[in-house]
Amino acid sequence: MKYLNIAESALIDLKAIDTAREIQGQPELWEAIYNNICSERESISSFLDNVYPIAKKIILTGAGTSAYIGFSLEGIIQRTTKITTVPVATTHLVSHPQDYFEPDTPTLLISFARSGNSPESVAAVELADKHCNDCYHLIITCNTDGDLAKHSFKKNGYVFYLPPEANDKSLAMTGSYSGMLLSALLINDIKNITSLHSTVDKVCEYGTSLLTEFLPTIKKTAELPFDRAVFLGSGPQYGTAMESHLKLQELSDGQIICKNDSYLGFRHGPKAVVNNKTLLVYYFSNNEDVYRYEKDLVAAMDEGKTPLFQMGIAEKMRADLDLDALIVLSKDGNHIEEPYLSVCNIILGQLLGFFKSMDLGLNPDSPSLSGAISRVVKGVTIY
The missing domain is CATH 3.40.50.10490 (Glucose-6-phosphate isomerase like protein; domain 1)
Known part of the structure; x- marks a missing residue:
């Protein structure tokens, strides 16, 4: 049995089996959640x-x-x-x-x-x-x-x-x-809820593509020599950028310093964080009015320090982008309501965190060498 294209026995030895199994199991989980809500x-x-x-x-x-x-x-x-x-x-x-x-x-x-x-x-x-x-x-x-x-x-x-x-x-x-x-x-x-089954099916399809077709690209990106990463998202994708920043930072035990922002917000000072050891990840909207702002920010990255690598994820092909890697989810040109992209797109951030953790020689299931972070927060006194 393999998870994320790694043998189960190897994942057990690397203390990565739970994280790998849980990341890969998401499309099946989403279908089960839909059925539970229907019931x-x-x-x-x-x-x-x-x-x-x-x-x-x-x-x-x-x-x-x-x-x-x-x-x-x-x-x-x-x-x-x-x-x-x-x-x-x-x-x-x-x-x-x-x-x-x-x-x-x-x-x-x-x-x-x-x-x-x-x-x-x-x-x-x-x-x-x-x-x-x-x-x-x-x-x-x-x-x-x-x-x-x-x-x-x-x-x-x-x-x-x-x-x-x-x-x-x-x-x-x-x-x-x-x-x-x-x-x-x-x-x-x-x-x-009944009519949403097709949307859930599409979300599962996109998630499966990230876990199979695009897995080698994401793994290769995670193994690049970056020491900081920035995730950008608009609207519902802003939450995806926030969570991606945390996933990569905690799975790398803080060795990769991460930041998140909106596309427009990034121009107001935070862009200064970019240097030649920065991974820049774009979560693109499928709303054309929103995408205009996102496209402009990508073009503006030519001004100032150049990132090590720029990766984007979009539901449909964006031929007007000049990136090092672009993941395109839809094969038929159809689209889902934008907030649902947040469900499947987070797999990109999770995989970057998982593979960077492995690249750094950490154990993804318990990457914190000092024990500074734990599964359930401890030491908080409620007054």
């Missing part, structure tokens, strides 16, 4: 039908990787619900709850958590109930036994559990991240 369609719809007429604000929250999910969702959820929607990490909510929860503003708190055992996860839910007179909770988690999953709600609450295989064993969140992101996208459009 819970009536109960999910009933919960949302009760909450949406009341809620005036939606907060998308989580810690670390789980917090980045909200940045890919805020736009589509706000457009669908017509309710003000903001992503706020639990790490902000816990220290400054009064800045985000208003007593007289009915709020839906959507919490994302792999384990649900991070100290901030339950604290954020409790603080929401304390500071907001009318607060409702949607929990999307990978662990049925987590503290968050077992929490008792003061008001109406709903917990959606991902399939067991989404509860990653490795340090780096991979299937759990993409799985919770897809879950939220599907729940957001629960009324049309």
Whole structure:
């Protein structure tokens, strides 16, 4: 058996088996998530039908990787619900709850958590109930036994559990991240869940292409001699850039310093980080109005220091780009709604992190040599 084209026995010896298996298993996981949501369609719809007429604000929250999910969702959820929607990490909510929860503003708190055992996860839910007179909770988690999953709600609450295989064993969140992101996208459009099967199939197709057809290109890129990396994304792809930056940085144990930004934001100073040892990764929008800004930024990279390598990923061919490598996902010219690209595109960031970890002689399942980072954050005291 092979995972990411590496023999299982070798991955076990390299302490990389969990990460490799979890990255490769994502397309199958996404299909299982779709089926689970279909089976819970009536109960999910009933919960949302009760909450949406009341809620005036939606907060998308989580810690670390789980917090980045909200940045890919805020736009589509706000457009669908017509309710003000903001992503706020639990790490902000816990220290400054009064800045985000208003007593007289009915709020839906959507919490994302792999384990649900991070100290901030339950604290954020409790603080929401304390500071907001009318607060409702949607929990999307990978662990049925987590503290968050077992929490008792003061008001109406709903917990959606991902399939067991989404509860990653490795340090780096991979299937759990993409799985919770897809879950939220599907729940957001629960009324049309049946017609979304074709979209999920296309997301799975794109993910499989990254794991097979484009795997050699990504591996070769990861083995280049860069010591810093920048990931750029617009709109929902901004969340993908954020998570990619964390994946590569944590899987390389901080040996690769990473940054993320939007295309327009990158011009306002952060572009100074680029030098001849920089890997620059572009997540391109399939919205033509957005792409105009992205294309202009790529052209502007000719001014100033030249990166070591520029790689892009786009749903369709972009002949007007001059990059060292361009991954094109669609074979038939069709396209999916942009936020769904965030689900499959993150595999690029995950693979770059995995193969760079291997290239540096680290163990992807537990890359932190000092133990500075762990699967579940420890040492946080909730006051």
